[in-house]
Amino acid sequence: xxxxxxxxxxxxxxxxxxxxxxxxxxxxxxxxxxxxxxxxxxxxxxxxxxxxxxxxxxxxxxxxxxxxxxxxxxxxxxxxxxxxxxxxxxxxxxxxxxxxxxxxxxxxxxxxxxxxxxxxxxxxxxxxxxxxxxxxxxxxxxxxxxxxxxxxxxxxxxxxxxxxxxxxxxxxxxxxxxxxxxxxxxxxxxxxxxxxxxxxxxxxxxxxxxxxxxxxxxxxxxxxxxxxxxxxxx
Amino acid sequence: xxxxxxxxxxxxxxxxxxxxxxxxxxxxxxxxxxxxxxxxxxxxxxxxxxxxxxxxxxxxxxxxxxxxxxxxxxxxxxxxxxxxxxxxxxxxxxxxxxxxxxxxxxxxxxxxxxxxxxxxxxxxxxxxxxxxxxxxxxxxxxxxxxxxxxxxxxxxxxxxxxxxxxxxxxxxxxxxxxxxxxxxxxxxxxxxxxxxxxxxxxxxxxxxxxxxxxxxxxxxxxxxxxxxxxxxxxxxxxxxxxxxxxxxxxxxxxxxxxxxxxxxxxxxxxxxxxxxxxxxxxxxxxxxxxxxxxxxxxxxxxxxxxxxxxxxxxxxxxxxxxxxxxxxxxxxxxxxxxxxxxxxxxxxxxxxxxxxxxxxxxxxxxxxxxxxxxxxxxxxxxxxxxxxxxxxxxxxxxxxxxxxxxxxxxxxxxxxxxxxxxxxxxxxxxxxxxxxxxxxxxxxxxxxxxxxxxxxxxxxxxxxxxxxxxxxxxxxx
Numbered sequence: 194x195x196x197x198x199x200x201x202x203x204x205x206x207x208x209x210x211x212x213x214x215x216x217x218x219x220x221x222x223x224x225x226x227x228x229x230x231x232x233x234x235x236x237x238x239x240x241x242x243x244x245x246x247x248x249x250x251x252x253x254x255x256x257x258x259x260x261x262x263x264x265x266x267x268x269x270x271x272x273x274x275x276x277x278x279x280x281x282x283x284x285x286x287x288x289x290x291x292x293x294x295x296x297x298x299x300x301x302x303x304x305x306x307x308x309x310x311x312x313x314x315x316x317x318x319x320x321x322x323x324x325x326x327x328x329x330x331x332x333x334x335x336x337x338x339x340x341x342x343x344x345x346x347x348x349x350x351x352x353x354x355x356x357x358x359x360x361x362x363x364x365x366x367x368x369x370x371x372x373x374x375x376x377x378x379x380x381x382x383x384x385x386x387x388x389x390x391x392x393x394x395x396x397x398x399x400x401x402x403x404x405x406x407x408x409x410x411x412x413x414x415x416x417x418x419x420x421x422x423x424x425x426x427x
Numbered sequence: 428x429x430x431x432x433x434x435x436x437x438x439x440x441x442x443x444x445x446x447x448x449x450x451x452x453x454x455x456x457x458x459x460x461x462x463x464x465x466x467x468x469x470x471x472x473x474x475x476x477x478x479x480x481x482x483x484x485x486x487x488x489x490x491x492x493x494x495x496x497x498x499x500x501x502x503x504x505x506x507x508x509x510x511x512x513x514x515x516x517x518x519x520x521x522x523x524x525x526x527x528x529x530x531x532x533x534x535x536x537x538x539x540x541x542x543x544x545x546x547x548x549x550x551x552x553x554x555x556x557x558x559x560x561x562x563x564x565x566x567x568x569x570x571x572x573x574x575x576x577x578x579x580x581x582x583x584x585x586x587x588x589x590x591x592x593x594x595x596x597x598x599x600x601x602x603x604x605x606x607x608x609x610x611x612x613x614x615x616x617x618x619x620x621x622x623x624x625x626x627x628x629x630x631x632x633x634x635x636x637x638x639x640x641x642x643x644x645x646x647x648x649x650x651x652x653x654x655x656x657x658x659x660x661x662x663x664x665x666x667x668x669x670x671x672x673x674x675x676x677x678x679x680x681x682x683x684x685x686x687x688x689x690x691x692x693x694x695x696x697x698x699x700x701x702x703x704x705x706x707x708x709x710x711x712x713x714x715x716x717x718x719x720x721x722x723x724x725x726x727x728x729x730x731x732x733x734x735x736x737x738x739x740x741x742x743x744x745x746x747x748x749x750x751x752x753x754x755x756x757x758x759x760x761x762x763x764x765x766x767x768x769x770x771x772x773x774x775x776x777x778x779x780x781x782x783x784x785x786x787x788x789x790x791x792x793x794x795x796x797x798x799x800x801x802x803x804x805x806x807x808x809x810x811x812x813x814x815x816x817x818x819x820x821x822x823x824x825x826x827x828x829x830x831x832x833x834x835x836x837x838x839x840x841x842x843x844x845x846x847x848x849x850x851x852x853x854x855x856x857x858x859x860x861x862x863x864x865x866x867x868x869x870x871x872x873x874x875x876x877x878x879x880x881x882x883x884x885x886x887x888x889x890x891x892x893x894x895x896x897x898x899x900x901x902x903x904x
Contacts, residue, residue: 211685261685316687316688318686318687318688318689319688320686320688320689320692322653322692322697323653324649324650324653324694324697325653325654325657325697325701326653326654328692328697328700330687330688330691330692332691338687338691339687342691344691344696345700346692346696346697346699346700347700347703347704348657348697348700348701348704352704354900354901355704358703358704359700362703401689402685402686402688402689403686403688404686404687404688406687421685421686423685423686423689
């Protein structure tokens, strides 16, 4: 399996600092972080075959080294249930993205399993601060991070106490302890994920920023459904 | 900081010989005056004929250069014009001065090319010589028991137990002055200035190792080496409380970033995170700094949340409960046994023997106050005891017994000494302000933590409670 070093070298050779979702997830998988694995399809038939092998529902996401905000250009479709739907959506998506993100190179479309329902959406991230070096962020995902900015930070490396406290510190913590239809999430797995991300940030000084967003947290597990790693400029 | 640097810095902070270079008549010889009471021999170095007579009139031996001083200089204060600083610094290095502190300003802090270039030159000199330079652009060093000061207005004497370090000379100076009027005893106050040779992490480590210092406070805007500062803080905060007052909180938002995380990682968010994870204490104003230090140094350690409160009147008892409630502290019901004990002494109609006690006219003597405090103290449901003191109200009743506020303070002091639970007083700004300020000063001088508002008391008690709780968490896992 490719490690961070291989992927980084490949990106550097192409003068890229933003790793694709597939590359970012490969890095995470190598350190045993659960992900929904994207498989690249270059045509609609291939996508349909991959998805039926994978099992429905699936998500289709545009695969491009130039596009970082995939959903902004119509490059994300979630919860697709049949081969027919996949064939239809595949060509539509290629056309839309070509229009919305003119001139971007397109490698194809990735097919990936949908994270199961019933999870709480969280975000885990890393950034490299000019004063403090690598820092780790935790928060509720989706609207909570974008609008309420309900997040907590710790300077890496995290201790297990840091990981626990940064989870408990956010205002929406109660969302994680069981709320209406949501079961309490597995805190040990969530803490473990934070510690792994912290270790990665400490070890790889060429990681400038990283978002695992969203991560779905469940009663028994956690899974990163999307990820983006950005390398340092030099 | 290596051993040689540390030994030299020790020498400068405990000097036998001090040299003040470039002090002037026009600034009223502020630096010579700041050290004139030090337990050290003081020399002046000044070549300006206009300034020398005033120096000699103070009985101070003036020389034309550092090299002319017949003894080994431990600490040099430099107040010369900017272009001269490198030459004086060269002399200090050559004469093996322990440390020099430069009041001289006009370096990188100006943001101008000349200043930045000159600062680079000084950095090169000090790092090549492994020399301790405090500042430049600073108010130098304060050490109470040896009598060196940031300014002649500061208290000097034995028994200081607080170390303060500051990016700003004003706050280094004022901390000491204000701390004394809050019953606190500063030991050292370091004006770090541009911190080019001794950075924020070095000073934190130094104060952390200083056996005189029980509590460290700081005013900080930023640090050159955040990683070193973080790692040092992680160690030092385990040994003694570190209270951090961070300035420049709104100066810069998050930078442009390609990730949510990068976008949200503002300077203050990261300082706040670091303070939490190291077990330091965050304050946002000088007022909070004072109150937090009082709670740390004057109250017995506590991790509980249950307040036992005496208020003088009903209106105050409502507000004081609200203030503690908003800080995750509780005002629980007392046991029936305590109610039986308090009912006969809180007798006035309209008063209350329930927590918070609304004692109204029942507090007729110091002995009565002590009985009430002991009632709260002995109740198993309370962890922390606080007395709200509307002094005009109390005074009128005590006078009938031939007692006064001084007697009350003695009684409170005796209660605090016998108490197993932490104790504090809140004297709010609700009556004659001049009398209140005087009362507070006396309460502080008796070694009792006194807070100026309900919010201030509740806030400080919560910060310090959280500190002890975090210490427990870090110590046991």
